[in-house]
Amino acid sequence: MAVTDQSPIANEQRRPLSPHLQVYAFALTTAMSIAHRITGVGLYFGTLLLAWWLIAAATSASAFADVSWFMDSIVGRVILLGFTWALFHHMLGGIRHFIWDSGYCMEHPQREYLAKGTLIGGLVLTILVWVAAYTIR
Amino acid sequence: MATNPSGSIRTPVAKVRHLGSARSGTQHAWRMRVTSLALLPLSIAFIWIVLGLIGKDHATVREALGHPFAAIVMLLFVPTGVYHMMLGMQTIIEDYVHGEHVKMWSLMANMFFCAVVGLACIYAVLRLSFI
Numbered sequence: 001m002a003v004t005d006q007s008p009i010a011n012e013q014r015r016p017l018s019p020h021l022q023v024y025a026f027a028l029t030t031a032m033s034i035a036h037r038i039t040g041v042g043l044y045f046g047t048l049l050l051a052w053w054l055i056a057a058a059t060s061a062s063a064f065a066d067v068s069w070f071m072d073s074i075v076g077r078v079i080l081l082g083f084t085w086a087l088f089h090h091m092l093g094g095i096r097h098f099i100w101d102s103g104y105c106m107e108h109p110q111r112e113y114l115a116k117g118t119l120i121g122g123l124v125l126t127i128l129v130w131v132a133a134y135t136i137r
Numbered sequence: 138m139a140t141n142p143s144g145s146i147r148t149p150v151a152k153v154r155h156l157g158s159a160r161s162g163t164q165h166a167w168r169m170r171v172t173s174l175a176l177l178p179l180s181i182a183f184i185w186i187v188l189g190l191i192g193k194d195h196a197t198v199r200e201a202l203g204h205p206f207a208a209i210v211m212l213l214f215v216p217t218g219v220y221h222m223m224l225g226m227q228t229i230i231e232d233y234v235h236g237e238h239v240k241m242w243s244l245m246a247n248m249f250f251c252a253v254v255g256l257a258c259i260y261a262v263l264r265l266s267f268i
Contacts, residue, residue: 037229044222047254054211054261057198058268064195072192084184091180094173101170129184137192 032115036093039086046083084129089122165224172221179214186210202265211262219255223247 007014024030053071056063070076096114099105105114145152186207190198201207226247234240 040222040225041229044226047219047222047258050215051254051257051261054202054258054265057195057202058261058264061195064198087180087184091177094177098170098174129188133188133191136188 027112028115028119029111032093032096032118035119036090039090039093042082042086043090046079046086049079049083081126081130085122085126088125088129089118092118092121092125165227169221169224172217172224175217176214176221179210179217182210183214199265202262205266208262208266212259215258215262216255219251219258223251226251 049071053067056067071080096118099114105111186201190201193201202211227244230240230243230247234243
């Protein structure tokens with residue numbers, strides 16, 4: 001059966017379309033690319049917590065007690081755990097981008113190793129920092 | 138040869154000049170890389186500083202953040218990080234927000250948010266150092 005062209009736009013005027021996410025088969029590299037953005041957004045809003053902490057420390061003992069109470073609560077700890085992971089994941093994702101910028105590891109299977117390394121490395125560093133945090137405190 | 142249905146006498150290049158997606162060649166991408174390189178050691182130093190302050194009382198935290206090394210690290214980390222995240226959020230907005238008005242307001246909100254958070258953090262660090 002012949003393919004009929006139903007587009008109302010004249011052939012000469014059509015611009016090349018870049019295929020979006022749903023066109024591709026899902027892969028670990030896809031997930032890592034999305035995770036890089038999501039962790040970036042998380043860190044973006046996480047700076048509010050950093051600002052709160054710094055301003056409270058600069059303001060008064062009672063303001064600092066408030067922020068300390070929040071950070072110490074279950075909700076606070078979950079957010080901080082997420083922030084730690086997002087920071088490490090995004091950091092390793094950035095290193096991965098530097099490796100690609102240098103022209104290396106863009107082919108299969110190297111890029112899959114990098115994706116796995118980012119995922120596992122981010123989790124391992126997060127656990128290490130939290131173990132250190134609980135040990136120091 | 139492209140058709141010219143509107144009958145305009147403007148050349149195709151005149152119509153698209155200054156209309157690149159980011160309105161500025163590679164500057165954005167390059168600044169992203171420069172800030173991410175700087176953030177690599179700075180984030181590690183930031184984590185190191187914060188790790189030493191967990192569970193500490195107000196006086197100890199004040200003194201530690203007022204120490205020149207910690208303060209300088211924070212004064213480098215905050216603006217670099219904030220500039221990096223402003224660029225990143227700009228890309229996300231340009232990718233997903235298509236309405237021209239919403240896009241413009243989102244891009245402005247992004248800049249305002251980053252300016253407020255960045256300046257608030259810098260002010261706090263300076264105050265901890267000098268007062």
